[in-house]
Amino acid sequence: MAFVQWDPAIYLRRAPERARPFFELVARIGAEPGDVRSVVDLGCGPGTLTASLADRYPAARITGLDSSAAMIAGAPAGDRLTFGVTDATTWRPSVTDDVVISNAMLQWIPRHPDLLTRWATDLRPGAWLAVQVPGNYHAPSHATVRELKAERNLTTDEPGPVLDPAGYAERLPGCVVDAWETTYLHHLPADGDAHPVRTWLEGTTLRPVVAALPADEYAGLAAALDERLHADYPVTGGHVRYPFRRVFVVAAKARP
Numbered sequence: 001m002a003f004v005q006w007d008p009a010i011y012l013r014r015a016p017e018r019a020r021p022f023f024e025l026v027a028r029i030g031a032e033p034g035d036v037r038s039v040v041d042l043g044c045g046p047g048t049l050t051a052s053l054a055d056r057y058p059a060a061r062i063t064g065l066d067s068s069a070a071m072i073a074g075a076p077a078g079d080r081l082t083f084g085v086t087d088a089t090t091w092r093p094s095v096t097d098d099v100v101i102s103n104a105m106l107q108w109i110p111r112h113p114d115l116l117t118r119w120a121t122d123l124r125p126g127a128w129l130a131v132q133v134p135g136n137y138h139a140p141s142h143a144t145v146r147e148l149k150a151e152r153n154l155t156t157d158e159p160g161p162v163l164d165p166a167g168y169a170e171r172l173p174g175c176v177v178d179a180w181e182t183t184y185l186h187h188l189p190a191d192g193d194a195h196p197v198r199t200w201l202e203g204t205t206l207r208p209v210v211a212a213l214p215a216d217e218y219a220g221l222a223a224a225l226d227e228r229l230h231a232d233y234p235v236t237g238g239h240v241r242y243p244f245r246r247v248f249v250v251a252a253k254a255r256p
């Protein structure tokens with residue numbers, strides 16, 4: 001598959017909002033922290049959240065893997081921290097992995113539920129799998145991006161639809177599953193020329209579009225997007241309220 005041009009600086013512009021689901025996901029992993037020896041974070045991005053796992057798991061080797069060399073280029077250093085470039089679609093859990101995490105990555109992989117089933121099958125008994133995916137495929141923001149691409153006959157990688165919590169629970173054989181969804185209401189400051197939802201999308205969903213179009217064509221698409229976003233997400237008191245649904249799955253592989 002083609003990999004989109006990720007940019008850690010742009011992605012981290014809304015770091016607190018993007019970090020919160022990660023911590024809410026990790027908080028539900030029931031492994032005894034002192035017993036954990038190996039943690040893998042798939043689609044780790046800039047690695048800042050991955051590095052926080054070294055504090056939660058004080059005896060563990062923490063491995064962050066991402067398909068984008070640019071994303072991990074500035075990842076934090078640490079004795080127990082390792083980062084590498086890997087495509088999650090070909091990765092498989094090893095018998096030594098105690099905790100496998102993937103935060104906000106699987107929506108980029110077509111048929112990702114099949115991948116989750118494979119990971120759950122390969123996990124050793126007693127290991128944990130924790131996944132969070134954005135569930136806003138049908139939100140006006142994402143539907144508008146798809147419309148604008150269709151109007152230009154532009155085909156690029158894009159985040160796909162995700163399952164609901166029950167759908168994921170059914171796809172994890174041999175696991176005890178805790179799955180839920182949350183809709184965050186982000187309060188984005190309208191402090192620039194661009195609509196703040198466009199600025200948000202430029203960290204993720206719009207990356208392949210930015211990469212595919214010459215600058216002037218992207219500027220035209222961005223102007224049309226801003227106009228439609230203003231209708232769906234009006235600025236009030238200098239801010240925009242942006243609802244953002246996320247689906248969480250934490251699975252413990254049952255012991256025989």
Ligand SMILES: C[S@@+](CC[C@H](N)C(=O)[O-])C[C@H]1O[C@@H](n2cnc3c(N)ncnc32)[C@H](O)[C@@H]1O
Binds near residue numbers: 006043046066102
């Ligand atoms: C939205 S970012 C999430 C980064 C990080 N997990 C976080 O929560 O901040 C998605 C990341 O998934 C990575 N990614 C996308 N497809 C991937 C794949 N097939 N294998 C590994 N990483 C992938 C991207 O490079 C990007 O860094």
